[in-house]
Amino acid sequence: MADADQLSEPAPAPAASVEIKAVPVRRPGRLIAGVLIIVVAAALVKSVATNPRFGWGTVGHYLFAPTVMEGLVKTIELTILSMIIGIAIGVLLAVMRLSPNPIVVAASGFYIWLFRGTPVLVQLLFWAFIAALYPVISLGVPFGPAVVNLDANTLITPFVAVLLGLGLNEGAYMSEIVRAGLLSVDEGQEEAAKALGMRRMMTMRRVILPQAMRVIIPPTGNETIGMLKTTSLVSVLAYTELLYAVQLIYATNYKQIPLLIVASIWYLVLTTILSIGQYFIERHYGRGTARSAPPTLLARIWQSFSTWRHTRVEVPEISRHGQ
Amino acid sequence: MSESMIKAEGVHKRFGRNEVLKGITLDVAAGEVMCLLGPSGSGKSTFLRCINHLEKINAGRIWVDGSLVGYRQKGDVLHEIPEREVAREREQIGMVFQRFNLFGHMTAVQNIIEAPIKVRGTKPDAARAEAKVLMDRVGLGDRLDAYPAQLSGGQQQRVAIARALAMKPKLMLFDEPTSALDPELVGEVLDVMRGLAADGMTMVVVTHETGFAREVADTVVFMDDGVVVESGDPVAVFENPQHARTQAFLSKVL
Numbered sequence: 066m067a068d069a070d071q072l073s074e075p076a077p078a079p080a081a082s083v084e085i086k087a088v089p090v091r092r093p094g095r096l097i098a099g100v101l102i103i104v105v106a107a108a109l110v111k112s113v114a115t116n117p118r119f120g121w122g123t124v125g126h127y128l129f130a131p132t133v134m135e136g137l138v139k140t141i142e143l144t145i146l147s148m149i150i151g152i153a154i155g156v157l158l159a160v161m162r163l164s165p166n167p168i169v170v171a172a173s174g175f176y177i178w179l180f181r182g183t184p185v186l187v188q189l190l191f192w193a194f195i196a197a198l199y200p201v202i203s204l205g206v207p208f209g210p211a212v213v214n215l216d217a218n219t220l221i222t223p224f225v226a227v228l229l230g231l232g233l234n235e236g237a238y239m240s241e242i243v244r245a246g247l248l249s250v251d252e253g254q255e256e257a258a259k260a261l262g263m264r265r266m267m268t269m270r271r272v273i274l275p276q277a278m279r280v281i282i283p284p285t286g287n288e289t290i291g292m293l294k295t296t297s298l299v300s301v302l303a304y305t306e307l308l309y310a311v312q313l314i315y316a317t318n319y320k321q322i323p324l325l326i327v328a329s330i331w332y333l334v335l336t337t338i339l340s341i342g343q344y345f346i347e348r349h350y351g352r353g354t355a356r357s358a359p360p361t362l363l364a365r366i367w368q369s370f371s372t373w374r375h376t377r378v379e380v381p382e383i384s385r386h387g388q
Numbered sequence: 389m390s391e392s393m394i395k396a397e398g399v400h401k402r403f404g405r406n407e408v409l410k411g412i413t414l415d416v417a418a419g420e421v422m423c424l425l426g427p428s429g430s431g432k433s434t435f436l437r438c439i440n441h442l443e444k445i446n447a448g449r450i451w452v453d454g455s456l457v458g459y460r461q462k463g464d465v466l467h468e469i470p471e472r473e474v475a476r477e478r479e480q481i482g483m484v485f486q487r488f489n490l491f492g493h494m495t496a497v498q499n500i501i502e503a504p505i506k507v508r509g510t511k512p513d514a515a516r517a518e519a520k521v522l523m524d525r526v527g528l529g530d531r532l533d534a535y536p537a538q539l540s541g542g543q544q545q546r547v548a549i550a551r552a553l554a555m556k557p558k559l560m561l562f563d564e565p566t567s568a569l570d571p572e573l574v575g576e577v578l579d580v581m582r583g584l585a586a587d588g589m590t591m592v593v594v595t596h597e598t599g600f601a602r603e604v605a606d607t608v609v610f611m612d613d614g615v616v617v618e619s620g621d622p623v624a625v626f627e628n629p630q631h632a633r634t635q636a637f638l639s640k641v642l
């Protein structure tokens with residue numbers, strides 16, 4: 066509070082202040098490290114650019130190939146949908162963990178134990194072979210008559226299997242992130258909401274969750290980037306996402322390295338876009354707080370540009386040399 | 389019973405094996421201002437929280453405006469009432485906290501209109517107009533769109549009072565509303581509370597501000613170790629405390 070005031074009104078400089086001009090301390094270690102890194106980097110760039118086996122021509126040729134583009138779209142689709150499923154399940158599990166009902170708490174704990182305790186690849190394979198386990202899926206009264214019977218093979222298409230595998234697994238991880246977020250919100254907030262006559266679910270939705278977002282968003286960004294890469298596991302189920310798309314191509318032309326580079330370029334493009342998006346979402350949920358979460362590397366670069374343009378500090382500067 | 393706003397009879401509250409309230413009996417008339425004094429840990433906050441059922445009591449009864457808090461009595465049997473009805477009872481009881489507890493992600497106005505719109509179903513335009521009036525009343529008509537973090541402690545507490553008033557409560561509970569404030573900000577909050585008292589609001593105020601209690605309170609209650617040690621007219625309690633514990637406490641705070 067007081068800090069905010071000080072930010073907008075810098076203390077006047079003392080009279081007769083003279084700018085200090087001093088010879089900086091020499092740091093030979095830094096200089097050597099810098100030179101070394103530049104030399105190594107130059108050697109790497111030269112080798113990458115001149116080694117013909119990288120096949121940069123081939124990379125350029127396939128970068129926008131229709132098969133690659135279709136795989137790219139599928140990868141994006143899978144990432145978005147499984148994160149939506151994961152976040153929804155995560156919120157549900159986290160709220161269940163805080164329930165006064167012990168059975169609800171136990172159910173949530175069991176889910177997390179099961180899905181976090183087994184490899185996601187194993188889970189993906191389970192969903193792919195679910196028809197062997199339950200050939201017919203019945204919806205109806207538990208232990209009673211079924212209302213509809215569905216053939217598992219038509220219901221659980223490869224797409225659904227993949228989505229279930231990725232989304233349900235992600236839910237277990239997201240629940241821990243959401244729970245940490247919910248616990249980060251001061252108890253007084255819930256108390257004030259209750260005292261105003263707000264009920265538990267409304268308090269959660271309107272008061273607790275929006276403030277928990279500040280804590281939830283950064284690790285969720287990491288999870289999304291992780292998910293983007295985890296979708297490549299799905300290639301073992303012959304689902305044509307980005308990695309399987311390039312595998313299909315190099316299975317016929319044997320140009321593995323250039324095509325893996327094509328896939329890597331697209332993964333890098335997507336993770337970069339996600340990181341930028343994360344910065345803006347973090348800024349949105351940081352509103353109302355004087356001191357927001359420490360900016361990411363990207364945020365810091367962005368900030369140095371914007372302060373340079375407007376000469377106005379919006380995010381308190383975090384000193385790299387501080388403490 | 390009809391003219392008392394709060395009636396507490398033999399209220400007991402335990403946390404585990406720690407008995408915090410050991411039979412509180414008191415009565416607050418409509419329009420009365422009662423100040424609760426007592427050393428830290430004597431159970432003042434807990435008692436306030438029992439009045440709006442933020443805590444469940446273990447024995448005794450509390451009535452607010454004639455209806456039993458948190459339960460319904462059928463014959464000799466008490467039935468817990470569902471969350472929906474507890475919430476409806478709380479709507480009528482404003483509460484102001486030591487640490488303000490404004491919703492940090494909402495501006496002052498959003499804090500004030502949230503419950504009227506979402507709980508009461510007030511139209512947003514009407515709620516916003518009402519919020520403007522309340523913000524003027526607490527002297528912050530020009531800070532409608534400030535976030536809590538941009539306000540001083542005294543300003544936050546005044547917004548918190550406006551937020552509670554927006555639900556048109558028939559009773560206001562204050563839990564040490566000025567204890568978290570820098571000394572120079574205490575006055576502005578007490579002024580708002582004085583205004584409320586003058587308008588006839590029923591208030592229960594936990595406070596260490598003896599000056600305020602002496603001036604505004606109709607009744608002063610001194611609590612220690614979960615019991616009411618002494619209560620009465622402020623002049624009587626402050627000038628002529630009957631119990632050694634009251635005397636010891638007052639000699640420290642006066």
Ligand SMILES: Nc1ncnc2c1ncn2[C@@H]1O[C@H](COP(=O)(O)OP(=O)(O)O)[C@@H](O)[C@H]1O
Binds near residue numbers: 433
């Ligand atoms: N939620 C709780 N759980 C356990 N003990 C509590 C809780 N709330 C309060 N207490 C205990 O009850 C006693 C009275 O607390 P409180 O009502 O806050 O006192 P006061 O407001 O008079 O300082 C203290 O000993 C405190 O530790």
Ligand SMILES: [Mg+2]
Binds near residue numbers: 434564
């Ligand atoms: Mg207290």
